[in-house]
Amino acid sequence: MKLKVCGMKYQDNIAQVAALQPDYLGFIFYKKTPRHFDTKIPELPENIKKVGVFVNEEVGTIIQKVNEFKLDAVQLHGEESPYFCSILQSTTLLSRPIELIKVFSVLDGFNFEILEAFENVCDYFLFDTKGKLPGGNGYQFDWSLLNHYPSTKPFFLSGGIGLDQVDEIKQFKASEASKYCYAIDVNSKFEKEPGLKNISALKEFINKLSDKKMQNYNVDDKGYYGEFGGAFIPEMLYPNVEELRQNYLKIMAEPDFQKQFDQLLKDYVGRPSPLYFAKRLSEKYNTKIYLKREDLNHTGAHKINNTIGQILMAKRLGKTRIIAETGAGQHGVATATVCALMGLECIVYMGEIDIARQAPNVARMKMLGATVVPALSGSRTLKDATNEAIRDWINNPVNTHYIIGSAIGPHPYPDMVTRFQAVISEEIKTQLKTHEGRENPDYVVACIGGGSNAAGTYYHYLHEEDVNIIAVEAAGLGVDSGESAATSVLGKEGIIHGCKTLLMQTKDGQITEPYSISAGLDYPGVGPMHAHLCKTGRAEFMAITDDDAMKAGLELCKLEGIIPAIESSHALAIFKHKTFKPDDVVVMSLSGRGDKDLQNYIEYFKI
Numbered sequence: 232m233k234l235k236v237c238g239m240k241y242q243d244n245i246a247q248v249a250a251l252q253p254d255y256l257g258f259i260f261y262k263k264t265p266r267h268f269d270t271k272i273p274e275l276p277e278n279i280k281k282v283g284v285f286v287n288e289e290v291g292t293i294i295q296k297v298n299e300f301k302l303d304a305v306q307l308h309g310e311e312s313p314y315f316c317s318i319l320q321s322t323t324l325l326s327r328p329i330e331l332i333k334v335f336s337v338l339d340g341f342n343f344e345i346l347e348a349f350e351n352v353c354d355y356f357l358f359d360t361k362g363k364l365p366g367g368n369g370y371q372f373d374w375s376l377l378n379h380y381p382s383t384k385p386f387f388l389s390g391g392i393g394l395d396q397v398d399e400i401k402q403f404k405a406s407e408a409s410k411y412c413y414a415i416d417v418n419s420k421f422e423k424e425p426g427l428k429n430i431s432a433l434k435e436f437i438n439k440l441s442d443k444k445m446q447n448y449n450v451d452d453k454g455y456y457g458e459f460g461g462a463f464i465p466e467m468l469y470p471n472v473e474e475l476r477q478n479y480l481k482i483m484a485e486p487d488f489q490k491q492f493d494q495l496l497k498d499y500v501g502r503p504s505p506l507y508f509a510k511r512l513s514e515k516y517n518t519k520i521y522l523k524r525e526d527l528n529h530t531g532a533h534k535i536n537n538t539i540g541q542i543l544m545a546k547r548l549g550k551t552r553i554i555a556e557t558g559a560g561q562h563g564v565a566t567a568t569v570c571a572l573m574g575l576e577c578i579v580y581m582g583e584i585d586i587a588r589q590a591p592n593v594a595r596m597k598m599l600g601a602t603v604v605p606a607l608s609g610s611r612t613l614k615d616a617t618n619e620a621i622r623d624w625i626n627n628p629v630n631t632h633y634i635i636g637s638a639i640g641p642h643p644y645p646d647m648v649t650r651f652q653a654v655i656s657e658e659i660k661t662q663l664k665t666h667e668g669r670e671n672p673d674y675v676v677a678c679i680g681g682g683s684n685a686a687g688t689y690y691h692y693l694h695e696e697d698v699n700i701i702a703v704e705a706a707g708l709g710v711d712s713g714e715s716a717a718t719s720v721l722g723k724e725g726i727i728h729g730c731k732t733l734l735m736q737t738k739d740g741q742i743t744e745p746y747s748i749s750a751g752l753d754y755p756g757v758g759p760m761h762a763h764l765c766k767t768g769r770a771e772f773m774a775i776t777d778d779d780a781m782k783a784g785l786e787l788c789k790l791e792g793i794i795p796a797i798e799s800s801h802a803l804a805i806f807k808h809k810t811f812k813p814d815d816v817v818v819m820s821l822s823g824r825g826d827k828d829l830q831n832y833i834e835y836f837k838i
C-alpha cells in the first residue's frame with residue numbers, strides 16, 4: 232500500500248518528510264485550516280506525487296494552483312459534484328495530467344450508492360472521518376464498513392491514523408475490505424503542531440508497515456505485483472486481453488464454474504494429489520520432507536490444472552478455437568488433452584527446432600487431435616512460437632482463446648494461472664493438518680521455469696509469516712558459465728511476453744538465450760509474482776546446476792522409488808546445499824514425473 236502524508240506546511244519539514252520517500256505529499260489550499268499552505272514547495276524527488284487539497288474551490292483557482300505548483304494530483308474535500316470533477320478531468324487548461332481524488336466523509340455509516348455517480352470522473356476515492364473540519368480531525372471511522380465497498384476503484388484510507396493503528400492496519404490489510412485499498416493517508420496524528428510533522432514518529436510508522444511480512448504479494452487491480460507485471464501488448468491485442476480481464480474473476484467465482492472445475496480435477500486429473508512423507512529421504516537429510524505429488528496427475532505434471540481451468544474459461548467466453556505455444560511440448564500436450572476432452576479445435580505453435588527435438592510430444596499432440604504448426608522464423612524455438620501464437624490471436628479475436636502455459640504473460644494471465652494452480656497449496660493445507668496437526672509447514676519449495684507450479688504451491692502461504700518460501704532456478708552449467716537460466720541472479724528488469732519482470736538480457740536489452748538441461752526451466756524470465764518475491768526478499772532464491780539436479784533425481788529413484796521430472800529434480804537438490812533443522816517441515820512440489828526425461832537420464836548416467 233502506498234503512503235500519503237498530508238497537511239505539509241514548512242519548507243524544511245517538507246524536505247525531511249520527502250527524505251522518507253512517501254508516495255504522496257499533500258498541500259492544503261484551504262484558507263480556514265491551520266495547515267493552510269502558503270509558501271513554496273522545495274525541489275522534491277520525482278517519484279513523490281504532489282497533491283493539492285481543495286474544499287469547494289473554484290475551478291479556475293484549482294487550475295492555477297496545479298500549474299503554479301506543478302501538482303500531480305488534486306484532492307477534492309468538499310461537496311464537489313460529479314459534474315465538477317468531470318470539468319477538471321477534461322479541461323485543457325492544465326499544464327500537466329493530474330490524478331483526481333474525491334473525498335467522502337464517513338462516520339457511523341455510509342451510503343455507498345453515492346459513489347456510483349463519481350465512478351467515471353475520478354481516479355481514486357478517499358474515505359475520511361466525518362468531523363468538524365474537512366480532514367485533520369484526528370479520529371477514526373469504523374473500517375469494517377468497507378466490507379460493503381461495492382466498487383473496484385482503488386481508494387485511500389484516511390482519518391486519525393497514527394502509530395497506535397499499526398496492528399489494526401495489518402489486520403485490515405489481511406481482510407477482504409482492503410482489497411481495493413490503494414494508499415494510507417496520514418496527517419494530524421504525526422504532528423508536533425498543525426502542519427509540522429514529527430519525523431521520528433513517521434519513520435517508525437513507515438518501518439513498521441514496510442516490514443516484509445506486511446507487503447501485498449497478490450496482484451493489484453492494475454495487474455501489478457509491486458513494480459512487476461502489467462500488460463504490455465500491441466494495441467491490436469487489447470480487446471482480447473481486456474475481455475479476459477473483465478471477466479476472469481467473475482467467471483471463476485460462479486458456483487457452476489467452480490463445481491465443474493473441481494469435478495474435472497477430481498475425476499479426470501485425479502486430484503487431490505497425495506502429500507507424501509518421504510521417509511528415507513527425510514532420514515538422509517535429517518529433516519521432515521513432504522512431496523506434493525503433482526507427478527501423479529493425468530499427463531504427468533501440474534500443467535493440466537491450468538489448462539483445465541482455462542478451457543472452462545474459454546467455453547464460458549463462447550470461444551470455439553484454442554491456440555497455445557509450446558517449447559518442449561509439455562504445455563502443448565496439456566492443452567491438446569483438454570481440447571480433446573471438450574471437443575474444441577486446437578492449434579499449437581512450436582519452433583521448428585523444438586519439433587525436431589521433441590518428437591514424442593509432437594506425436595502425442597497429433598494423437599490428441601491437435602494441429603502442430605511450426606514456427607519458422609528467428610531461432611525457431613519458444614520465443615518464435617509465442618510470436619506466431621500472438622499473431623494468430625490478433626487475427627482471430629472473436630472465436631479464439633489463447634492458453635498461456637505458465638504464470639507469465641500480460642495481466643490477467645499470471646493471476647489467472649496462479650489461481651488455477653492454487654489448488655496445490657489449498658490441498659497442502661488440509662493434508663498437512665492431517666499429517667502434522669498444523670496447516671503451515673516451515674518451508675514450501677518449488678522449481679521455477681515461468682513459475683506456475685511454484686505460484687500454486689506458495690499461493691495460500693504468501694501472507695503466512697511463519698512459512699519460508701524457497702524458489703529454485705536452473706543454474707545450467709553454472710551461474711557464471713554463460714549457459715544458465717538463473718533469472719534472479721542474472722536478470723534485470725525488462726519486458727517479455729507482455730509483462731514487466733526480471734529477464735536475462737544483454738546491456739542493450741536483447742533477450743539472452745537461456746540454458747538448462749531441463750526443457751521446462753529453460754526460460755529467460757520468471758513470472759512477475761516471483762520477480763516481486765525476489766525483489767522484496769519474501770522468497771529465498773537458489774540456483775541449482777544440471778549436475779546437482781541430475782544426481783538429486785537419481786537419488787529420489789533409489790531412496791523413494793519415484794522417478795522425478797528433471798525440473799522437479801532441481802528442487803530436490805537443495806538438500807545438498809541447505810541444512811534444515813530435524814523438526815522442520817519442508818513441503819516440496821514434485822511438479823512432474825520423469826518418463827519424458829528417460830533419454831536424458833540414460834545419456835547422462837550412461838545407464
Ligand SMILES: *Cc1c(COP(=O)(O)O)cnc(C)c1O
Binds near residue numbers: 533636678679684796
Ligand atoms: C513445465 C514444467 C515446469 C516449469 O513450469 P512452471 O510454470 O515454472 O511450473 C516444472 N516442472 C515440470 C514437470 C514441468 O513440466
